[in-house]
Amino acid sequence: MRRSNTPYPVKRLYKIINNWYVKRFIAPQFDSLGSIPEIAHPRSLVIFGRNIHLGKYAQIICASDNCVRLTSWPSKQADAEIIIGDYCLISPGVRISSAKSIRIGDNCMFAANVIISDSDWHGIYNRIRPFRCTKPVVIENNVWLGERVIVTKGVTIGENSVVGAGSVVTKSIPPNSVTAGNPARIIKTINPNRRMLKRELLFSDPEHYFDNQDQLDKFMLGNNGWINWLRSLISPNQKD
Numbered sequence: 001m002r003r004s005n006t007p008y009p010v011k012r013l014y015k016i017i018n019n020w021y022v023k024r025f026i027a028p029q030f031d032s033l034g035s036i037p038e039i040a041h042p043r044s045l046v047i048f049g050r051n052i053h054l055g056k057y058a059q060i061i062c063a064s065d066n067c068v069r070l071t072s073w074p075s076k077q078a079d080a081e082i083i084i085g086d087y088c089l090i091s092p093g094v095r096i097s098s099a100k101s102i103r104i105g106d107n108c109m110f111a112a113n114v115i116i117s118d119s120d121w122h123g124i125y126n127r128i129r130p131f132r133c134t135k136p137v138v139i140e141n142n143v144w145l146g147e148r149v150i151v152t153k154g155v156t157i158g159e160n161s162v163v164g165a166g167s168v169v170t171k172s173i174p175p176n177s178v179t180a181g182n183p184a185r186i187i188k189t190i191n192p193n194r195r196m197l198k199r200e201l202l203f204s205d206p207e208h209y210f211d212n213q214d215q216l217d218k219f220m221l222g223n224n225g226w227i228n229w230l231r232s233l234i235s236p237n238q239k240d
Contacts, residue, residue: 005232005240008221012214018042030054034086035206044068049098050079055086055106057203066092066112073099080118084108085141087199100134105141107198111165116151140175142198160190 006014022042027033029047034056039045044062049072062068068090072080080098084090085106093112096102099119120133135154139145143157146165157163158175167184178188202209232240 002238002240004221005224005229006221007224007226007229008218010229011217011221034058046070049073049082051081053081053083055084055088057086057200057206058084058088058090060090061092063092068092069095069097071095071097073097075099087203089199091147098137101136102139103136104139105143105159107142107200108139109144109199111145111147111149113148114145114151115149118153120153142196160192160196162190 004011018039019036022036022039026039026042026045026047027036030052031050032053034054037054037058037060039060039062041062041064042060044064044067045060046067046069048070051072052070060068070082072082074080080100080102082096082098082102082104084104085108087107088104089109091110091112091114094110094114095116096104097115097117097119099121102116102118116137116139118134118137123129123133133153137151137153138156139151140157140159140161142160144162145151145157146163146167148166149163149169150167151157151163151169154172155169156172157169158173158177160175161173161177161179163169163173163184164178164180164187166182167180168182169179170183173179173184173186176190176192177186178190179186181187
């Protein structure tokens with residue numbers, strides 16, 4: 001569809017059902033969870049394993065053809081962990097796979113198809129036993145990973161840093177850096193003294209934020225008629 005013909009009451013009902021589904025089926029899969037996150041298409045969020053923690057006011061955008069996957073694999077040594085801070089944004093296709101420890105700070109943003117892994121999963125010479133080559137990954141506060149970034153084992157990405165689309169991060173990145181490439185290299189530095197607006201600002205007044213989102217839906221969808229919506233489901237045209 002080129003536009004949404006959904007009437008506002010239908011969109012509002014969808015949100016109510018969506019929130020119920022998240023509370024009933026998604027929330028119990030986390031070992032700890034802040035305020036119930038906003039999850040688009042929650043049936044496409046795949047969670048496997050223990051010690052998976054998500055902070056408050058997370059926004060996770062899933063798609064039916066591009067799942068978000070959070071996976072912690074148990075081993076003989078200990079269960080792995082994934083710890084995600086507050087106010088984070090996770091886009092379609094993000095895959096976070098932990099064999100030991102992946103820790104993500106507050107206000108982080110991950111664009112589509114980001115991959116983070118703390119393990120090689122198999123050794124070069126011993127390809128039978130998994131989890132042989134693992135090192136923790138740390139992504140500090142307010143890090144932005146562009147589309148299709150890959151973060152490998154043992155990497156720490158410093159606070160406020162940005163990693164350009166398609167980059168492969170094989171070594172740690174200092175704070176306040178802009179990096180790009182394969183392997184990723186520093187191409188610019190960020191002034192830490194300059195005022196930076198972080199995602200937490202959106203939720204400084206949560207009720208106001210969610211009310212604004214609802215008012216935006218009402219403005220965009222308020223004139224959509226029921227008959228035209230039903231017609232678009234059965235027989236869409238170029239205007240749809």
